[in-house]
Amino acid sequence: MTPSSIRLTLKRSYRTIICALLVPVLMLLVTIVGLSFQYSSCIENIETANTLRETVGDQSTEEVWQIVSGNLAFEDGKQYAYMSRIVNGIQVLESSSSAQSSQYLQAAARATETMKNYFDILGKQIAENRAVAYRESVMEEISSVARLIDEMLQNYIEEEIVRIGELNRQIQSTTFVMVIISFALLAMTGWYARKSYQHVQQAIDEPVQALDKMAAAIAVGDWDARTALPQVEEFRGLARHLNHMASRLEHSVAEQLIAEKNLQKAEMRTLQAQITPHFLYNTLDTIVWLAEAERNQEVMDITMALTSFLRISLSSGQDFIPVSREIEHVKSYLAIQATRYGSTMEYRIEADGSLGNMQVLKLLLQPLVENAIYHGVRAKRGRGCIVVSVQRTGKDQMTFSVSDNGIGIEPEKLRALQADLSAGVCPATQSGGFGLFNVSQRIRLYYGTELQIASVYREGTTVSFTIPCKEQENVSYISGR
Structure with a gap:
């Protein structure tokens, strides 16, 4: 191939690539902006969910305990205000969440209705001047429902974390494609670019699929799911953190189940006696x-x-x-x-x-x-x-x-x-x-x-x-x- 032929080929290639690149580049830019917006939305959702967890886990239960213990009058309590705050927060989250995440929000919303019913029961007991033991029994039910709402919000946060991971991978994949395309246009080494692209694509796809499989398994309750550390450095930290998170979740869930089971069995054996x-x-x-x-x-x-x-x-x-x-x-x-x-x-x-x-x-x-x-x-x-x-x-x-x-x-x-x-x-x-x-x-x-x-x-x-x-x-x- 003569130098002129090379120059002609390069000239033709550049013209073709530049013309063909305008639409893909614009599409890629729009995609990145859209993914970045979704990424920010997920972060905001997680922050909102954590705020709701604090409300239901600390503020509302503490308010009810003050009422049950007699330190606060029922009508002076803010328990219903906290419930309204939680309901409104869940509605805000549902408007910007995926169908997979919304199922946990819907479960949490149903649980808030149950908690409100228990508030009504507590108010009725206080109005009837029932014994403290009855109020404590209702308090236990409210605490149980609060834990359920907290668990649903935690599951929602985990689902959003998975969603963030997916968005992060999409952003990285989109950016990578742009780099590969730009490199191919500048160097005009199609064969090398193709081989390099295949190699890097395989290096990314394998850990992404492994992490996605692990995240999906954790999402359905398989706490034993683990993944090997990938060769791609960008994914090693993510894989390490996911493995650590899965281990802590498995340990925490196992301890909680054992404790609750033993407690309930002990209570039942006491009743038998x-x-x-x-x-x-x-x-x-x-x-x-x-x-x-x-x-x-x-x-x-x-x-x-x-x-x-x-x-x-x-x-x-x-x-x-x-x-x-x-x-x-x-x-x-x-x-x-x-x-x-x-x-x-x-x-x-x-x-x-x-x-x-x-x-x-x-x-x-x-x-x-x-x-x-x-x-x-x-x-x-x-x-x-x-x-x-x-x-x-x-x-x-x-x-x-x-x-x-x-x-x-x-x-x-x-x-x-x-x-x-x-x-x-x-x-x-x-x-x-x-x-x-x-x-x-x-x-x-x-x-x-x-x-x-x-x-x-x-x-x-x-x-x-x-x-x-x-x-x-x-x-x-x-x-x-």
């Missing part, structure tokens, strides 16, 4: 007067029933027992109570024998039966009847129910009882509320299901719950005595 003392004293009194009356066979029967009841209650510290032993436990309890109440009470147990080896959280039926006796059949005139049923419902579920033909629950009290149990509040003002609350909290914690209550005043009550069938190994069905 409160089931038997009063019943035990009454049973021993019954044994004494039977012995004084020389009714020896009945003394033996009730003593054996009590032994079986206590053995299953302890269950060597196990939380789960076979369904057969749960039935035997409640049958022993009913046998003792039938001895105490004589002809004024009868009972019937209807159990599907195929469910004997299925495992169930222990001591679920006995509190329901106790509630049926003391707040159902004992309050009516005439002979009372209690029916305990354990039946298979569907292929992989089983339903436990306790029915009585007792006095029932008035409609207004029934609605209040159901509302309290649904909200996780111990209905201390309701008859038998503690036993129902205990069972409701335990099945919600362990199974994620709800306690169902159906009652007709002066006709009777049925309390039931449904849980999955899960067979327990190395156990056999044990029938009641």
Whole structure:
């Protein structure tokens, strides 16, 4: 190729490139400006979200605590103002957020409505001059909702951080393309530029894809996600920080889950320990007067029933027992109570024998039966009847129910009882509320299901719950005595 040919080729190339570059350069400039605007918007969103977190995490809960502790009158508190500030902030964020980020904002908005409802409940309790214990219970619920809102805002911030990373990569990629194009136009070394571009593109694409994959995994809750440090220096710091963030998130979430689980289990075990003392004293009194009356066979029967009841209650510290032993436990309890109440009470147990080896959280039926006796059949005139049923419902579920033909629950009290149990509040003002609350909290914690209550005043009550069938190994069905 002669020098003239080279000059002609260069001249033609320059003219073609300059003409062809005008539109792409303008498009690239517009793109960079747009990405920079989005980048700034993300930063502002993160700052706003952090401000909202401070409001819900520190200011609002501290305000409520001042009210609960009596240091501040409810009407003088700023709790509703804080809620309005949070709602307005969420609405501002939704107007400039992606669909992926907005789902967390929507969840936070729903949670603020729940918190406002708890404020209303607290105000009502204060107006009614309810005990401090009730206010503290509502305070715990408000704190729980505040943590949920904080978690949703934190998830939103993480999503915005991912979005910033994506925008940063887009800006870098756009700038890089401009540099490559400019280098190619100036040097007219198409082959070298093409090879160099392929090499650099691969060096960028691999860490970008790895970081994107890791960020996506973290966004869906995979705290084990990690990425190797890339060869591109610009991405090494980002990869290192993401790995560190993932490690801290994993550790923090694991500690929080363990702490909450242990706390809830400890509370439930404390509730279990409160089931038997009063019943035990009454049973021993019954044994004494039977012995004084020389009714020896009945003394033996009730003593054996009590032994079986206590053995299953302890269950060597196990939380789960076979369904057969749960039935035997409640049958022993009913046998003792039938001895105490004589002809004024009868009972019937209807159990599907195929469910004997299925495992169930222990001591679920006995509190329901106790509630049926003391707040159902004992309050009516005439002979009372209690029916305990354990039946298979569907292929992989089983339903436990306790029915009585007792006095029932008035409609207004029934609605209040159901509302309290649904909200996780111990209905201390309701008859038998503690036993129902205990069972409701335990099945919600362990199974994620709800306690169902159906009652007709002066006709009777049925309390039931449904849980999955899960067979327990190395156990056999044990029938009641």
